[in-house]
Amino acid sequence: MRRVIANLLLNASEAMVGKSKEGAIDDATANPLIKIESRQTARGIEISVTDNGPGIAPENLERIFEPLFTTKSFGTGLGLPASVNILERHGGGLDVASTPGSGAVFTMWIPATAAPQAESRAA
Secondary structure, eight states: OHHHHHHHHHHHHHHTTTOOOTTOSSHHHHSOOEEEEEEEETTEEEEEEEEOSSOOOHHHHTTTTSTTOOSSSSSOSOHHHHHHHHHHHTTOEEEEEEOTTSOEEEEEEEOOOOOOOOOOOOO
16 A cells, blocks of 8 residues: 555656646645545545646546556656556555646545454353
8 A cells, every 4th residue: 555655646746846837826726735635435445645736638547547658758657557456456446536737636445344343242
């Protein structure tokens, strides 16, 4: 799971390099921002990584989980496919939502399993 979170944070930070928004009215839109949130839902434990970078073009959104696909001038294009593989092996998955110009949200999830409770015995 550390590898998945590291991949998502690395992708978010690399997407925002040099992407400060000129003419922004407040710091929330002027400065690169990465937000991490966790929650428990019906499908399990979710961790979202949100950035306010340039977002992902629709034609690239369809391909980002393909091995060796990248829009960067560096890297191998294996981070997201490897992350999906790790999550799927744990019964989870990875969702993405993005609007060009408005950043991206990657949400990883894995099932939550309750620890077995000891049976109560009357003495």
